[in-house]
Amino acid sequence: MSDIAATPAVPVFSAFAAHVDAALDALVAAGTLPAGLKRAAVTVEPPRDPSHGDLATNAAMVLAKPAGTNPRALATALVAELEKLDAVTSAEIAGPGFINLRLAPAVWLEELRTIAAAGGAYGRSNVGGGTTVNVEYVSANPTGPMHMGHCRGAVVGDALASLLEAAGHKVVREYYVNDAGAQVQVLARSAHVRYxxxxGEAVGEIPEGLYPGDYLVPVGQALAAEFGDRYATAPESEWLALFRTRAVAAMMVMIKADLALLGIHHDVFSSEAELQASGKVDEAEAWLRAQDLVYDGELEAPKGKTPEDWEPVALPLFRSTKFGDDQDRPIKKSDGTWTYFGADLAYHYQKAQGADALVDIWGADHAGTVKRIKAAVAAMTGNDGREVPFEVKLVQMVKLLRDGEEVKMSKRSGNFVTLADTVREVGKDVVRFTMLTRKPDAMMDFDFAEVIAAKKENPVFYVQYAHARICRNMKKGADEGFAPSAANLDLLGAEELDLVRLLAQFPRQVEAAAAAREPHRIAFYLHDVASAFHSYYNLGNDRPDKRFIVSENETITAARLFLAAQIGQIVRNGLALLGVAAVEEM
Incomplete structure (x- = not known):
């Protein structure tokens, strides 16, 4: 059987990775290569310059040194093996030893059939091997409704979770509820005012330092209905803990509802207060002391001008300098309460017990804590005999614009743009896709007018319009009696095959984006697909023979409609990973 169609269900890049592997096996059997060479760094991918071929492999470059030979000599031997494949029309050595392959058109036509056969599953793989990845994202303080400052991290985290699942991982979506800090004490006091x-008390203007937002009015009403006037004049010590618990619970109901508007649902909600109450933080401290990773010592004086009232204080310090941090970090404050770092240390240790890898999505304002928490996790999991990879992805804030003017946000002042209002104004899909149109660590403007503008410069519109155009063409074809068919795909020419080559990259894009923890790559790729589709579509304006529907030619129309259907499938599959619906009409 020809190798072109031997494994039609395997995407082309995966199929040729297997072909390269088999060719290397043949060289080992012939004695050209030593056995046992590690091949993890061998790749098969599109060449940077499409004119160089269809696929490129670095196999000779990465294996030559450990094999004790030079790259070009190894490339020559590998080319001889690869040229035996029916699917390869030419194999050329470039530069110091890269190999460029040109494939027979039948390979790309078979890939179209593979897309059609796989449908919504095309692009999914088991490269993750079922390993469990815990993705923690959003984790906004439970002191009010979600605002647009939380939105980007929420979308990035949720899209990453879906991407990891598509790459064959089991995923735990987690939200860490920061309900043990000073901010929830402020929330409780704010709720007491509303209570x-x-x-019936005339409370006047909300006192400075409390949360003035009207979102706490229903909380106060619920507390009044439950407790009457029992705590109206009672000392704070009698109601603070109770009101904190009730207010946090109410805020979490609100937050979950806000996230649901974005299509976001978490598997686990972990409470910081419950973690501390359970003694887990104390256990972590004891374990770290036993490993000589926590000791009692004095903090260094603040850099620069030392405050007049500064005095050295003995505190329990984690040896984070041992793991690359610039100084050891306290896990407790001078009053004996836990620092954020101390609580986070125990929280991540707990998470690591049930996952093979951890990923946190944090705001860029937390960049200063990345080193120390990564050091802590490395220490605890490494010394425990089971190192759990831990990554932190930082997400920059989003600048909101309306009519060209920046919209300021402040939860404490009660003047902020809620996530719910934004979703209702522009739509879930627009919000989600827009948040992925830039790298997370790059600043982003969210202009309420621009994100819904029907123009090429708006990537949301551009991708959605591509899918709508395809649907319109499919409907027009059906109305005229044409049906997509793979029977005559060999009628597709060079321009059409270029589209297929781009579609065939989708599975490797999914795997690469999952491995890099970068869901924005899928949004970028979809924009490339949309751009290629629109460019081809526009050929028909000047060349009627290049239209998807050529009324006088049923066979070419059927083949092009089949191609259009698979372009639409790729767009739908990619958008689904981002949590965005593919529209059929615009």
Whole structure:
């Protein structure tokens, strides 16, 4: 059987990775290569310059040194093996030893059939091997509704979770509820003001330092209905903990509802307060002391001008300098309460017990804590005999614009743009896709007018319009009696095959984006697909013979409609990973 169609269900890049592997096996059997060489760094990917061929492999470059030979000599032997494949029309050595392959058109036509056969599953793989990845994202303080400052991290985290699942990982979506810090004490006091207000007291302007937002009015009313005036004049010590618990619970109901508007649902909600109450943080400290990773010592004086009232204080310090941090870090404050770092240390240790890898999505304002928490996780999991890879992805803030003017956000002042209002104004799909149109660590403008503008410069519109155009053509073809068919795909020419080559990259894009923890790559790729489709579509304006529907030629129309259907499938599959629906009409 020809190798061109021997494994039609395997995407072309995976199929040729297997062909390269088999060719290397043949060289080992012939004695050209030594056995046992590690091949993890061998890649098969599109060449940077499409004019160089269809596929490129670095096999000779990465294996020559450990094999004790030079890259070009190894490339020559590998080319001889690869040229035996029916699918390869030419194999050329470039530069110091890269190999460029040109493939027979039948390979790309078979890939179209593979896309059609796989449908919504095309692009999914088992490269993750079922390993469990815990992705923690959003984790906004439970002190009010979600605002647009939380949105980008929420979308990045959720899209990454879907991407990892598509690459064959089991994923735990986690939200860490920061309900043990000073901010929830402020929330409780703010709720108490609204509680007294609900009882009929004229509270006037909300005191400075408390949360003034009207979102706490229903919380106060619920507290009044439950407790009457029992705590209206009671000392804070009698109601603070109770009101904190009730207010946090109400905020989490609100937050979950806001996230649901974006199509986001977490598997696990972990409470910082419950973690501390369970003694897990104390256990982590004891374990770290036993490993000589925590000791009692004095903090260094602040850099620069030392405050007049600064005094050295003995605190339990984690040896984070041992793992690349610039100084050891306290896990407790001078009053004995846990630092954020101390609580986070125990939290991540707990997470690591049930996962093979951890990924946190944090705001860029937390960049200063990345080194120390990564050091802590490396210490605890490495010394425990089971190192768990841990990555932190930083997400920059989003600048909101309306009519060209920046919209300021401040939860404490009660003046902020809620996520819910934004989703209702522009739509879930627009919000989600827009948040992935830039790398997460790059600043982003979100202009309420621009994100819904029907123009090429708007990537959301551009990709959605490509899918809508395809649907319109498929409907027009059906109305005229044409049906997509793979029977005559060999009628497709060079321009059409270029489209197929781009579609065939989707599975490797998914795997690469999952491995790099970068879901924005899928948005970028979809934009490339949309651009290629629109360019081809526009050929028909000047060349009627290049239209998808050529009324006088049923066979070419059937083949092009089949191609269009697979372009649409790729767009749908990619958008689904991003949590975005593919529209059929615009």
């Amino acid at each position: 007294r207000e609900a009882l």
